[in-house]
Structure formats: C-alpha cells, structure tokens
Amino acid sequence: MKILANDGIDNAGKLLLEAAGFQVVTDKISQNELAQKISDFDVIIVRSATKVTGEIIENSNLKLIARAGVGLDNIDIKAAGEKNIPVLNTPNASSRSVAELVFAHMFSLARFLHLSNREMPNNGISSFKDLKKHYSEGFELTGKKLGIIGFGRIGQEVAKIAVGLGMEVLVYDYKQREFDLTIALARPYQNHNFQITLKGMGMDEILSNADFVSVHTPGSTEVIGKNEIEKMKKGAILINCARGGVVNEDAVFDAMNNRHLSAIGFDVFQEEPPINTTILGIQNASLTPHIGASTAEAQERVGLELAEKIISFFK
Numbered sequence: 001m002k003i004l005a006n007d008g009i010d011n012a013g014k015l016l017l018e019a020a021g022f023q024v025v026t027d028k029i030s031q032n033e034l035a036q037k038i039s040d041f042d043v044i045i046v047r048s049a050t051k052v053t054g055e056i057i058e059n060s061n062l063k064l065i066a067r068a069g070v071g072l073d074n075i076d077i078k079a080a081g082e083k084n085i086p087v088l089n090t091p092n093a094s095s096r097s098v099a100e101l102v103f104a105h106m107f108s109l110a111r112f113l114h115l116s117n118r119e120m121p122n123n124g125i126s127s128f129k130d131l132k133k134h135y136s137e138g139f140e141l142t143g144k145k146l147g148i149i150g151f152g153r154i155g156q157e158v159a160k161i162a163v164g165l166g167m168e169v170l171v172y173d174y175k176q177r178e179f180d181l182t183i184a185l186a187r188p189y190q191n192h193n194f195q196i197t198l199k200g201m202g203m204d205e206i207l208s209n210a211d212f213v214s215v216h217t218p219g220s221t222e223v224i225g226k227n228e229i230e231k232m233k234k235g236a237i238l239i240n241c242a243r244g245g246v247v248n249e250d251a252v253f254d255a256m257n258n259r260h261l262s263a264i265g266f267d268v269f270q271e272e273p274p275i276n277t278t279i280l281g282i283q284n285a286s287l288t289p290h291i292g293a294s295t296a297e298a299q300e301r302v303g304l305e306l307a308e309k310i311i312s313f314f315k
Contacts, residue, residue, distance in 0.1 A: 001063075001314065002040065004029070007047035009068065013303025020311045035059045045306060046074065048290065054079035064313055068302045069094060069293055070154070071243055073220050088309050091153055093301035094293035099157035102214050102241050103141075103165075105265025105286040109237055111138040114286040142166035147210030149224070150217035150242065151200070156181055158214055163196060170210055173200025207231040213238050220245035229255045241267040241292045253278040256285075267292050 002023045005014070014024050022043075029037050031051060038044065038060040045066045046052060052065055057079040065080055067089040080087050108114045112135040119131055146162045147170040148155045159169045160183050171179060179198045184190065207213065208231055215238075217223050224238065225248040232238070238261055240247045249270055255261040265286040269277055272290055279285065293302070 001042045003043040003045060003310070004038070004041040005045040006034070006050045007045070007068065009045055009306065010299045010303030012300050013305075013307040016304060016307035017310065020307075022310070038062070043310060047293075048074055050074065052076060052080075057083055057085065060085075064088070064310065066306050066310060068306055071218065073243065086313070088306075088313070090302045090305045090309075093305045094295075094298040095153040095157045097295040097298035098154045098241055098292035099161055100295075101267060101288065101292045102158050102239055102265070103161055105239055105241070105267070105288070106141060106212060106237070108286045109263045109265055109284070110141060111135070115284070144168070144211040145170055145209055147206035147213040148172065149203070149206070149213065149215045151179060152216065152218065154242075155214075155216040158216065159198060169198055170206045171198045171200050172203050172206050174202070176200045176202070203228070204231055208233060211236055215240050215242045215246050217242055217246055219243065222246065222248055224248065224251075226251040226254075229260065232261065234260055235262045237261065237263045237265070239265040241265075244268040244270045244272060249277055249279050253282065256282050 001021070003017060003025065005024055005026045006028055008026055009024065014026070017024050034050070035056045036059070038056050042062065043064045043066060044052060044062060045068055047068045048071070052075040054076045057076060062085050065075060065085055065087045067075060067087065070089060070091050072087060072089060075087055077087060116131060116135045123131060142165055145168045148158055149172045151171050151173060159171065160181060162169050163183060177200050179200065180195060181198065182193060182195050184193050207228060210233060213232060213236060215223055220243045223246050229251050238247065238252065252261065252264060256264065263284040263286070264282065266279055267288045268290050269279060271277060274280055280287065
C-alpha cells in the first residue's frame, strides 16, 4: 500500500505506518499536478493546504482519503461517496491546541500585546513612558462573559479553559440543552478533576451579553454576519479560529470602523492567503496565519491517530 502524505505527517505517525508495511511518500505534489499523479497511490493524507477535488478523486485509485484535522471542507465528499471511497479525519487530536490559540488572541487583545510588540523594538527606548501610558488600560479576562458559538470538541475545550480563568461561559444551543463537562487536571492534581454543567441559550441572548464571542462551528457556512454583529454588545471582541467564511469579513470591517466591535482575533480567512481581505488593514486585530492546530503536541497526536485509523481500516 502506498500512501501520499501530501501536506506532511508527524514522524511518529509515519514510523507507525511504515512498521505496518505501508510506503509513505511525503514529497509534496502541487495542486495542479495532483490529478495526474494521484493514480499511483492507495491513500492520500491532507491537512488544509491540499484540496482533494472531484477531478482528483475521479482520476484516482484511492481506497481511503484521510484528513489530518477536523474540517473536511477541502475534500469533495460527494465525489468520494460516488466512488465509494471512505473519508476519515482526526476530530480529537488538535482540539486543545486550537482552544489555547483562542486564548492567546484574547490575552493579546486584552493587554495590547499585538500592538506593543510592534512598537517596542523601534520606540521602546525613546518613547518608553508614552508607550507605558498608552498600553496601561488593559483588562483581565476573569469575570468577563465568553459566548461560544459551536459547542463541539473545540468549543468544549474553550469552555474548560474559560472556566479555569474565572470567566462566565455562555453556550449557544438552539435546543437549549444541558452539557456536562469534565475538567481534567494535570499531575499532581488529577485526583481532583471536577464536573460542571452548562445550559445552552439562544443566539440573541449570547450576542447581546458576551464580552467575547468565539466561533467554533463546522464547515464554512456563514454564522456571524451583519445582523449578528449588530446584535453584539457594543465594544465586544470577536474571535474566529474555526474556518474562513464563518464570519463575514466585510461586516467585521464595518463594525470595527464604526467602533461597534472593539477588537478581533482571527486565525482563518475567507481567502487564504488573504489577498482581497480587508481584515489585514484593521489596527486593533490579533492575526495569525491559520496555525490553530499547528503545535508539536497536536501534530504528533494527529499523526498517531491517523496512522492507527488507517492501519485499522485496512485490517
């Protein structure tokens, strides 16, 4: 069996696959050439960079498509289904990494790190007192209200961190169900794990009350647009570490210009790279280049989880 890991795979996962008898190719094939070369492989592993289009699937002899991550929006699921090619992903492995990036943006915006880090190298000596005065109006996350839109694995990890920080967590759920969460502590405190119950509430209630709104819905369907932003609390902060397209960037730009939103933290964009986006021109924005799942720990977990699932599938 020949596997193309076109966007790479952690070495631990690669070694596990090779020990099971698979040949793993990590030399990247460009998107333009992939349809012509895919017939040489039995399995393709992708992250978010490679798109597994209908044309690629049609020209393939693939027995399995594997996504190293959660979202499947870069894979033509319909075309895979028509050729009876299973598609699997790794929904658990990167949840914590994405959740921690959410709070990296939130802490940065709360204490103006995204701005002061730009100015200190050039003006840290000549304007130290002015910078100190300018960036001394930050705030704590403790006691603030965090609205979470999308309460799957990542949304739940975000909630757990927020509870630990002393934030009030508002969970959107149109059925207004209750969610039981177990907050697992690290050594040597693992014997003191505790549970909390969060009750879902309506979208309007969350938007009008939350100091922060973090989006974690699957796919790229727009969830936060002009109408939703207008319902948000004035001065609120919007975080998107989910998928580009989930948040309407033009509406965000307008809301920042009229100061309805005070800041944004984005890891994903409608276009990547964000060629035509207005988001890059926003001053009070904490921005990262789609790195939510890109930690050493997450990539090792992703590689191992993928390897185990692929081996199990063929067994």
